[in-house]
Amino acid sequence: MPTTLTPAPAELQLAELAEANRPVQLPLLTRVCEMLAASPAVTHLLVRGSLASGTADRLSDVDFVVGVHDRDLPAFASALAAPAARRRRRGRARRAAWPTRRCGRRTRD
Known part of the structure; x- marks a missing residue:
């Protein structure tokens, strides 16, 4: 006997979508704001765009x-x-220290 599925209420679907697409940038943005606000050189911090408009x-x-x-x-x-x-300097030092493979031969950067 086939079972009939009833769709979830639109509010529930919307809540699930909103949670799945919630901005993961907010904790990082909060941390950056706290660090920058501690500087006496900073006069203003402004968030614009889609994060600001919600x-x-x-x-x-x-x-x-x-x-x-x-x-x-x-x-x-x-x-x-x-x-x-x-x-960047650390990256160059690592690349110089590790051999790499190019064209099937082992070389050094």
Whole structure:
């Protein structure tokens, strides 16, 4: 005897979809805001786009604006760039230390 399935109420389906697509960026955004707000150079923090309007999903990008005093901008930019430069240097050092395979032959970068 075939069973008849009744569809779930629209509210339940919508809640499940909303939960499945909930922005995962919010915890990261909160942490970044806390770190930036601790800097005396920062004057404004502004979230824009779909996160600000409440229409973001898990694939949305983060539109984030940071206001900094003009006099503090060079030092602030250097402080932001320093970790990225260290990561790039470490990456080059790792690539140089590990042999790789190219065209079937073992070589060093």
